[in-house]
Amino acid sequence: CGDPSFGGAMYGCPHCGKLKFVPFRCHSRFCPTCGNxxxxxxxxxxxxxxxxxxHRHCVFTIDENLR
Known part of the structure; x- marks a missing residue:
């Protein structure tokens, strides 16, 4: 995830002409970076x-196999 070798997008400023490369992300909850x-x-x-x-009200349930 975020590895430039897997591709990305190139953005350019129309005023100053400065270019920026942004690598693609996986957007998965299981990825450490994207998940955070x-x-x-x-x-x-x-x-x-x-x-x-x-105050807070919490409800805890016990699994049927443990009852």
């Missing part, structure tokens, strides 16, 4: 959905 980016985005997204309260 995915988890940070997911955490940020969930933090905006939480209600600002002083």
């Amino acid at each position: 980016k995915y988890s940070m985005a997911r955490t940020t997204s969930m933090s905006f959905k939480l209600v600002n309260v002083q």
Whole structure:
């Protein structure tokens, strides 16, 4: 993931003519690099959905085979 030998995109600034090569990414949650980016985005997204309260309510379930 992010290896330039696997290809990428070349971007150029129309004003100064500077070029930048950006290697392709796999965008997989199992990739260490892409997975970290995915988890940070997911955490940020969930933090905006939480209600600002002083307590939390957690429900734990026990697997049927362990009951």
